[in-house]
Amino acid sequence: MNRLRALAALGAAAAAFATLGATAQAALAELGPYVRGTYDYGQPKWAPAPLEPKGNPTTPAKVELGRRLFYDTRLSRNGTMSCASCHEQELAFTDGRTVSPGVTGQLTARNSMSLANAGYVPALTWSNPLLHTLEQQAMVPLVGQEPVELGLAGMDDEIRGRLAATPPYPALFRAAFPEADGQITLGTVARALAAFQRTIISMRSPYDRYRYEGDANAVSDAAIRGEALFFSERLECHHCHNGLHFADTVLHERNKLGEVAYHNTGLYNLDGQGAYPPESPGISEITGRPQDMGRFRAPSLRNVALTAPYMHDGSIATLDEVLDHYAAGGRTIASGPHAGVGSRNPLKSAFMSGFTLTPEERADLIAFLKSLTDESLLTDPRYADPWTAERSPPSP
Template structure:
């Protein structure tokens, strides 16, 4: 990890929580500044779904969520006004962007594929390969202020950002409602807290599979989905070891699992030197830990809405779900020529949960049917997560 990145994360922690630090000191007990506690916010969840936890320093409120939604879709939250958070996180794509890697305001490409924000509140660590990023209030600073690569490009632009938002009447009202404890202060700290509050509400739990498995609606899915489910959770395919539970991921945190679980895996996507090497700019958590055995280990993403979130894998190097199945069926990807040539199946650092398997054409169709049943169409159109500026413009006409 570069020292500039470490400095960014440390300063980000202080920035994102500083406004609320005084609130935590009320009463006799002092909470750690990043203590995760049950949320009192009404997320509109079905009874079977647990609530996410949230930092004690940034409780979710309707006013913060409303403000955060406006900020999420506002291109003024970028250096040149050309991009917003939604540029890389589109609702119709389960808050991904359909690209292998995403361009920032300078044209720099992100090192990794944009992850879905669906159910991001249930993850105790964020992004593909950074075990240090544990809160949305930290993570938001990477696209906002990061310089390797530049994404939204706001490093050193605090005063400009504050001026832009201070000139907008909507924001003067929204910040006052969201942050009365600091008299509606418009700052990078309050911007980050509002964005994080909104992102915690982006929850998807109403797919056909949810209705079938958790609500007893046997007509919600086809027989092919049920067969695909059995294969997915079998020891033959082994998918469920890394993709299980509420989020179809083995990294999770919520009110019913407050200890949380965190895991990173090497799936044999690369094997450049026959010893397990991955491309130098994408070595997984080894970049953070420095441990050779962590080469190529990335966090398993959620499979919710996976049918609409391609391209796939941490670097977007597999375009289709069929291609993903090919990769896992082979027990690792073989690249025959070019700079990334290698036999992933033989990667000595590969997870034991990726041994490979054989599928008939019918079984492949069933497994794809199951994965498609995880698409929550209501979520992809839910007005609670949509662009509020479109509505605001209509009201002004």
Template sequence: MLRRPDLPAPRSPRRCAMSRIPAWAVGLALVAALAAVLCSITALRQAAHAPTLRPYAYDLPDGWTPPPVPAGSVPVTEASVALGRALFYDTKLTNDGKTTCATCHEQARAFTNGKRTGVDASGHALEHNTISLVNAGYASLYTWADPSITTIEQELAMTPRPPEAMDRLRADPAYGRMFAEVFPGQADPFTWANTETALGAFVRTLISADTPYDRFARGDRTALSPLAQEGMGLFFSNNLACYTCHVDVPRQAGMPTWAAQSHQHNGVTADGATMLVPALRNVAVTGPYMHDGRFSSLEQVVRMYERGGDEGASSPHKNPVVSGFLLTDHERAALIAFLTEGLTDQRLLTDPAYGPPPIATPDH
């Protein structure tokens, strides 16, 4: 074909650059692209599921820090707390299939049970009164008479461990998902150690930080009635010195320092035995009182300390602070007003987050 001399000669057609890439390289690129897409989908799914993996969001006042977690215990996350809460209210962990942790630790009673002494799953009375779980995450002692128990998990390990309990949990698909999430990578996460550390995560969230005393300490001078303020003055006085034995954690800025947790001879044990000095938060709802539940009212407790003790009053092992004191009826009423009105945390006693899950057990 003729062409005009002023037109450029036609170029030879170029081969597509892709035609020079080996087929194996193209295949590898496609595989990489597919992997990237799959990774993106997985990341999106994980992001949607991530909230349960986040650290538990404590709602604490300024100056308070979350409870420490002992080495070897599961971190306090939304997932571990949810698992621990489900277990706390589940009957699968007990011999009789009826009892739960909450049977002996009722939220409305500040996680005690209102009985003189505890009762086991068989209905047999135990030796000591049930200790409150409130602020247990801050504690360093967990039993009335054994100072070697220093973590929540050690205390939980002392409770009966029916062998069939793990089979009950393992048979529940919902627990299968929850245990796998909290204890990833374990061939069989259904162990008593894992169960106890999940329960410990939930118990560490049972924090009382909003009593009228707390609000008063933070500057709200209307939080306590005049009578309760007078009782607070007596509580922290050198005459009564209640604060030198009873613990409160953490410390309140600008307020007198309470004692460190300890075992002391309390003036009511006839021998030299020492007993845990309990914290007094929510004491209005944790009766009966003392290690053996011998007193049904706070007035009885106060009058006993006015006497300097009961049958153990002359014991050489008794804490010398328990030496007796004199109170007028008005002063006694003021002291009790501080203990009841001032140290009761209604938020803790009623917050649904501490109660049974919306569905009490995962398989219902």
């Protein structure tokens, strides 16, 4: 059955790609290798810059176009949703839901991931190792049909007409894509969205000021104690949540080869043999390998206090409950269709051995996780809705 699901998923991806039209397909097929571009991302001096596909260099014009498209409900079948509907700036570009509805009301299988620092990730989404660029990933919500999100499959001409009739899009497309004579296609839309998303960088948390900028007063004593716990061999957290972004899938100018990893944390064990719910079985859906059941990409823990609910399916509501899951070495679900003892999952990571925490240690660990919140990200005008000021009445 895993192999059948993998083939079905690949077939659905191929079918969705086929709906894009020749122009859009060609635009995405020519992305080329990752390179260090010339765009100034404004990251702190201690931080590396993200890489970008050679065929889609980041430019100010492209970023501004992508920001407008990101917040524009014209990029949905019925004009009711935008990319920002599931990626809200005030929630670190998540949406606070367990899973998200698309324009038809159909729900996604997985929780909406944060877009902060997505430009540093060489394998996108929770469990699709085939999606390597933000340009490719943008097509999933735009034209994907399983599930339907923005619902634009087969609407190439209509979307082109909508955008062409809306100032300032014609001028912005010409400025962003002079080599394509300013063509408005789903391909150039995806490239602009990707360029904007690469600029969403979050590295100005209290912990960053403490650890990388030498401000000893930036975090509390409790957070410092929590840091020591987090990086201890007793808790094992750092094995999957490490490095610049507290995640072990990363690519940037100092790590050009990149790293990609997927993990099973014993969240489910439906049959005693490691089965996960069939609607979201991890990368086994793509690879067809039984041993990949339940393996998902570890998300960044930056801004984790803002991105509840947690896990790939949003099935854990609070950070305290997340700690319960890891302390137990896997989650136990006592009854219902998902009943099972996750700590006995034979496919779970070797790092899921469990631990105990005193109340004081738990509070310290939570304090550390909260110190990863970058408040400036939530209001940074570079990432905000550019249409808001234009919709607002002028001041008297």
